[in-house]
Amino acid sequence: MATGFMTHTLFFWHDTGTAALMLPADPMAGVQPDAHVESGHTKRRGYELLDVTGLLDTMHRVPARPARIGELLRVHTDAYVQRIADASAQPRGGDAGDGFTPLGHGSADIARLAAGGVLELVTAVASGNLTNGYALVRPPGHHATADTGMGFCVFNNAALAARHAQAELGLDRIAIVDLDTHHGNGTQSIFWTDPNVLHISIHEAGSFPPDSGWIEETGADAGQGYTINVPLPLGSGHAAWLYAMHQVVLPALHRFQPELIIVPIGYDGGCFEPLARQALVVDSYRQMATLLTRAADRLCDGRLVAISEGGYSPGMAPWCGVGFVEGLTGRNGNLSDPYAGITAGYAAAPMLPHQQNVIDRVARLVSNINATAPAT
Numbered sequence: 001m002a003t004g005f006m007t008h009t010l011f012f013w014h015d016t017g018t019a020a021l022m023l024p025a026d027p028m029a030g031v032q033p034d035a036h037v038e039s040g041h042t043k044r045r046g047y048e049l050l051d052v053t054g055l056l057d058t059m060h061r062v063p064a065r066p067a068r069i070g071e072l073l074r075v076h077t078d079a080y081v082q083r084i085a086d087a088s089a090q091p092r093g094g095d096a097g098d099g100f101t102p103l104g105h106g107s108a109d110i111a112r113l114a115a116g117g118v119l120e121l122v123t124a125v126a127s128g129n130l131t132n133g134y135a136l137v138r139p140p141g142h143h144a145t146a147d148t149g150m151g152f153c154v155f156n157n158a159a160l161a162a163r164h165a166q167a168e169l170g171l172d173r174i175a176i177v178d179l180d181t182h183h184g185n186g187t188q189s190i191f192w193t194d195p196n197v198l199h200i201s202i203h204e205a206g207s208f209p210p211d212s213g214w215i216e217e218t219g220a221d222a223g224q225g226y227t228i229n230v231p232l233p234l235g236s237g238h239a240a241w242l243y244a245m246h247q248v249v250l251p252a253l254h255r256f257q258p259e260l261i262i263v264p265i266g267y268d269g270g271c272f273e274p275l276a277r278q279a280l281v282v283d284s285y286r287q288m289a290t291l292l293t294r295a296a297d298r299l300c301d302g303r304l305v306a307i308s309e310g311g312y313s314p315g316m317a318p319w320c321g322v323g324f325v326e327g328l329t330g331r332n333g334n335l336s337d338p339y340a341g342i343t344a345g346y347a348a349a350p351m352l353p354h355q356q357n358v359i360d361r362v363a364r365l366v367s368n369i370n371a372t373a374p375a376t
């Protein structure tokens with residue numbers, strides 16, 4: 001069996017306009033026009049690198065299709081879906097909500113194609129004919145809430161995938177492990193009171209959204225204990241992220257006993273990333289993917305779907321993607337990480353005590369998960 005792969009050229013054409021990093025261009029305010037940091041450039045390079053390394057040839061292509069309105073309404077409000085359609089029908093598009101989520105002309109259709117493609121991939125993985133799946137999409141999704149776009153995200157692809165699995169595929173218990181370096185606040189808000197969806201987010205503390213993703217945010221009502229945040233200090237790297245995987249993510253998955261694991265995956269934890277200050281290397285992503293793939297094999301017949309989120313270093317993010325896909329497919333590409341030499345110091349840097357303290361505090365929350373199946 002092969003790993004499924006879903007992308008579409010239109011994803012790279014979602015037009016985020018001109019900006020300086022994430023600030024919309026405003027010449028008279030001194031914000032010089034340049035390509036928006038979330039343009040199609042970096043992910044197109046990621047796609048090309050998967051091709052050139054031969055990894056794409058090992059994967060099974062799953063075609064995209066537009067999400068139906070009824071599918072979007074499992075997560076988003078009617079008014080929000082309509083607002084996105086109206087804004088992107090304008091000749092120059094608009095914004096999805098927070099002023100930092102540009103929509104180009106036609107972006108609503110592209111966002112629907114991304115969401116629908118993710119649902120097709122989830123269906124294909126659930127059918128048992130694929131090992132697992134990887135979706136390379138734009139626009140990203142994990143900051144989008146039910147009724148607003150945020151942080152470049154329009155429709156919450158991971159949340160839509162979870163609801164689709166429950167509604168259509170008979171998979172009730174879904175674990176979402178968000179490895180983007182910014183907090184998966186939108187996904188968290190959507191499942192805040194839901195004990196059937198475990199949401200774990202490892203991210204840089206206070207990065208984006210700035211006041212979101214703290215240890216104390218653990219869900220509410222029946223969902224109490226099913227939201228877990230690992231807000232890592234600035235400068236946390238390979239050792240801390242792997243420690244968080246072993247101390248928090250894997251034990252939490254074991255207790256929860258998911259029937260499907262969804263992984264919003266961003267490469268903005270890389271050590272050359274412009275929008276965060278973590279210090280991961282390519283091998284970090286390879287190892288995290290391997291751990292999650294093995295967990296999925298043990299817990300849920302391998303059912304795991306990874307969905308791309310952020311990652312803004314045009315040079316390094318594509319290589320982090322190669323590392324992650326190598327972990328997912330269990331195969332090596334035919335080129336090896338060209339950054340390995342100059343990132344060796346990052347790879348070897350030890351976890352610092354204040355980083356470990358955060359992870360150890362979060363690890364104590366895992367016991368709040370009441371697994372329906374007895375832990376073995």
Ligand SMILES: [Zn+2]
Nearest residue numbers: 180182266310
């Ligand atoms: Zn991010």
